[in-house]
Amino acid sequence: MRKQPFVFKACLSTHKIGVIGLGRLGHALVASLEEIQADVLVHDLVRHTHPGYTSTLDELLESASILFLTVQDDNLLQLAKDIQTYLSNMQAAKDGKIVIVCSGGFAIEKLDFLKKYHCEVAKMHPLQTFSDREFTPFPRRTPFAIQASAEVTPLLTELIQRLHGKVLSLSRNQWFQYHLAAVVAANFLPLFIRKGMELMEPITRDAELSAEWLRPLINQTVKQALNAENDLPYSGPASRGDREVIQAHTEWLKERNREFSTIYEVCSREILKNVLNS
Incomplete structure (x- = not known):
């Protein structure tokens, strides 16, 4: 028993x-x-x-x-x-x-x-x-x-x-969405940070220096994103609706990494949509 x-x-x-x-x-x-x-x-x-x-x-x-x-x-x-x-x-x-x-x-x-x-x-x-x-x-x-x-x-x-x-x-029934939320919020962030470091490295010629230059921007961006009262925590060309710059970035990336240019374009459209709907 x-x-x-x-x-x-x-x-x-x-x-x-x-x-x-x-x-x-x-x-x-x-x-x-x-x-x-x-x-x-x-x-x-x-x-x-x-x-x-x-x-x-x-x-x-x-x-x-x-x-x-x-x-x-x-x-x-x-x-x-x-x-x-x-x-x-x-x-x-x-x-x-x-x-x-x-x-x-x-x-x-x-x-x-x-x-x-x-x-x-x-x-x-x-x-x-x-x-x-x-x-x-x-x-x-x-x-x-x-x-x-x-x-x-x-x-x-x-x-x-x-x-x-x-x-x-x-x-x-809540676990799937909980796990998806964690993946979306955290698992892709290192990919974008490392891609930014990779793009910066030809200028700084040093991976650690690239990270040092980008760190304040990344820290402030994360801080803004975690402020639930801030409905528009975005910055950059998509937040301003600057389609000309977005197009130039997309074309440049397309010549070097077509898949990532698609990711850049999709993310920019999502930010534009959020800004326009605010």
Whole structure:
């Protein structure tokens, strides 16, 4: 018979937490959990020097009650099947696990088969990006989107609060648009910044100097864009309706990078439309 659901404070003090996958997110999660003195085990296919490292998945599953899956999306389903195999082979009846997926784009309903083994399946996604594989905790006030049952939601909420984060509880149907919003807002920005640096480099003859020249402009642009009260955070020829300059830029780019000239043209049209409709 299944025992009572885990009580969160008891989880930290009496239960081990397993983190499976030591990529950039896994490193940050482990550092954050250790900062609040959680008892953490880690497992990765690549051997690691972390003191909580276990060389086999079974060793981690034997001890950990709460599992954070921080592997790439393509590997999540197979990892869940490996967990299923372990649980199905247990000799004695035990509590299941709380399995927490840390991906923004993976539908946890694909792992419903784990519920047969008394597992709770939930989702906790930090709305943050990580540049290095270092044991550096999440920045304070990091937003975390969660999807969980009524039993597990208080657990995740308390955890995020102890990590000094912010909680955004999502329904199953809200995840697609949430993830799309994150991709549109952040994933393409580095592409445009690097393209600007590339265009500047023949003038400065130095990549770092190009970044230094563009940094104030980029910082101010991001600041304006994040000001929700500013309906028109745009600058440049499209914001002024200067179609002649837009055409000249487009033609110049077309001779050198036809695909990017199309992107430039589409983005300019979108800004023009927003300005005209304001």
